[in-house]
Amino acid sequence: MEVLKGKSVSTKGLKGIIAADSSICKVNGLEGRLMYRGYNIHELAEHSSFEEVSYLLLKGELPNTEQLATFSKMLADSREIPASTLELIKSFPQDIPPMTALRTAISALGMADHDAENNDPEANFEKSIDLIARLSSVIAAIHRIRHGQEPLAPKPELSHAGNYMWQLNGRDPSADETKAMDLILILHAEHGLNASTFAARVIIATLTDIYSAVTGAIGALKGPLHGGANVEVLKALHKIDDVANVAKFVEGVRESKGKFMGFGHAVYQVEDPRAAHLKELSRRLGIEKRETKWYDISIELESQVKEAINKNCNVDFYSASLQHYMGIPGDIFTCIFAASRISGWCAHILEQLSNNKIIRPSANYIGSEERTYVPVSER
Ligand SMILES: CC(=O)SCCNC(=O)CCNC(=O)[C@H](O)C(C)(C)COP(=O)(O)OP(=O)(O)OC[C@H]1O[C@@H](n2cnc3c(N)ncnc32)[C@H](O)[C@@H]1OP(=O)(O)O
């Protein structure tokens, strides 16, 4: 039994435990306030771009015009996927879940990078740019290949969000589509010590390489209690299919003691500040597409779940109807989340390495006290 200072207690899920000093993101769960490097998410959602937010997260300051142009060009120049990674993606069975494919492909990106093991800050900054740029290209390639289509070369003249839509769909996106994707990328980019980011920090703190940390983070994000919830929300909306069926659905989840996906949060006790932006955009796109049904079901579900279990919706809830309206298939929703959160993961990896200590908590041992070994023939 590990006993530190004579007393051993455990906090399930490490809830409320301060596990790192960080200057990247402040999540105020009581007031529902979220800030990246001191900038309120509402201001960033209104005025910023994913490129600018990524620079802010990595560097700690907003870029000036020249810095932003240089950074955006570096991202655009890094979009190409190495041939060996593309070949690997082509060899994947068609029916593997896209997040599984993404996890394996990003691990393979590490094999294609001869500088993978170099943990100098400058080298890891450059690798962060590659990773931010390439994650989207890899997701688009996975998506197209599993639907029997050829992956598309990136278009350097498009913004990160615009190019992402181009590489996914094979047509130039409208200004509105690009803006919607940019907003999704901004809102999901960072959220403190969430499970996937914490996983990335634990992994990099062993002084392994950035690809290992990001691969682990993708594995953590994939889970339905974390980023995987948005896929489950869309499944629920389809199951409900009509506003009139919401009450029956809520009753069913309660009777089976199931979870309402897209509801509740480990930190927010009030509304998730990101949800309002996604909700409004979902409303607008629903009207634009003349198919308000998915938004209407979401609104009713939000209201009835609040009434039933007093939980607010989180970032994953309205991202489901919104992405559905954007024509994004449900099975890649969590990949889109990863394409955004890569900026936050990289910022945390750089921060962890800048003042590293291996992360090694203790367990409150609740097993047997010392026992005498009995040979197998005598058991
Ligand atoms: C990007 C993100 O990761 S946002 C989160 C995405 N995940 C989801 O939407 C999945 C559904 N939500 C949940 O499972 C949880 O709310 C979590 C994982 C997000 C947070 O979990 P916790 O920190 O344990 O939340 P909290 O302490 O408020 O939960 C206490 C109890 O409230 C209930 N509860 C919380 N959320 C829900 C929910 N969505 N549906 C039903 N009951 C819930 C449960 O009884 C829970 O206890 P349990 O974990 O033993 O089942």
Ligand SMILES: O=C([O-])CC(=O)C(=O)O
């Ligand atoms: O912070 C969390 O626990 C989950 C979350 O909302 C995120 O990762 O965006």
